[in-house]
Amino acid sequence: MAALFGTRVRRLRTAAGLTQAELGRRTHVVSTRITQIERASGARPTLELARALDAALAADGLLTDLWPYVYREAFPDWSRAFMEHSERAVSIAQYAAHVVPGLLQTEDYARAVLKLDALLSGEAQLEERVAARMSRQERLRTPSHPALWVVLDEAVLRRPVGGPAVMQAQLARLLAAAADPRITVQVLPFDQGEHEAMGGSLSVLTLPDGSEMAYTEGSDYGRLIEDPDNVSRYKVIYDRLRAAALPPIMSLDMIRSVLEGNHRGANVPSRSERRRLAQEQLQQSSGGRLRGGRGRIPRHRPRA
Secondary structure (H helix, E strand, O other): OHHHHHHHHHHHHHHOOOOHHHHHHHHOOOHHHHHHHHHOOOOOOOHHHHHHHHHHOOOOOHHHHHHHHHHHOOOOHHHHHHHHHHHHOOEEEEEEOOOOOHHHOOHHHHHHHHOOOOOOOOHHHHHHHHHHHHHHHHHHHOOOOOEEEEEEEHHHHHOOOOOHHHHHHHHHHHHHHHOOOOEEEEEEOHHHOOOOOOOOEEEEEEOOOOOEEEEEEOOOOEEEEOOHHHHHHHHHHHHHHHHHOOOHHHHHHHHHHHHOOOOOOOOOOOHHHHHHHHHHHHHHHOOOOOOOOOOOOOOOOOOO
16 A cells, blocks of 8 residues: 555656655655655655645545555554455444444544553654544445444443543444444443453454454454354354343433433343343334234333
8 A cells, every 4th residue: 555655646746747856845855755655665654744745746635545544554464454354344243341442433532542552652643543543434424334233341431531521522422323223332231240252342244245254352462363163153252242231222321321420320220121121122123013923012111
């Protein structure tokens, strides 16, 4: 991608009748930096430079749009492969133990998470990482975006990443995202105890050809699983997490309660109550009939 970026810069520069030195002056870098970019040698272009080149060469956003793919080449192989597969996936199922998944993060929340990297070189690199993460969310804004199912550990809601204001906006973002019929959000409450994915995050991707892969990630590692037998095992783990989590409606109620500041008031219903509500939701989605032809279970009225 760095080579493709460099080729595009060289063609645009030549078409504009500019020398490397002239383009360097317009973008406030030395001519050797332009040479490095065109030859895909040396350091990769920063987001700021990509934007400057876009403006100087009247590229109509082409170079800025290419930049995230160039930037991604600096990631480890396992991380880069997961991002590439995610962009093609028709279905994404994710469990998050500690923070909101990147696809649903607000910009301020993402910044608060990404700045914790001990290897971060400075503010410029932080902003590049934030921009790259935000660019990956663009796909969710298209009509044909993948089906997204997210299970959040209750800890994700309770930890005020970035401070109260940032967290409130993030919780509101979750509620807004869940309004999309192709996005489902569930919360796995603390009272479910231990489970097989406590160590970090888990994702299961379904690609256009029907193939599937799983991805696990901790604070400083990631693992892409492609062997069908192993993927099946992780799918079972994810299905157990989804079954143990609160039903979607109750999950959103819990998110609203935390958003409104009722941290102690976000009562987790009993398991029997969850089963009852799950039955009601099943009836509603199937026209009021349960499997086996049973009639509708009377709606339980909340106590005054």
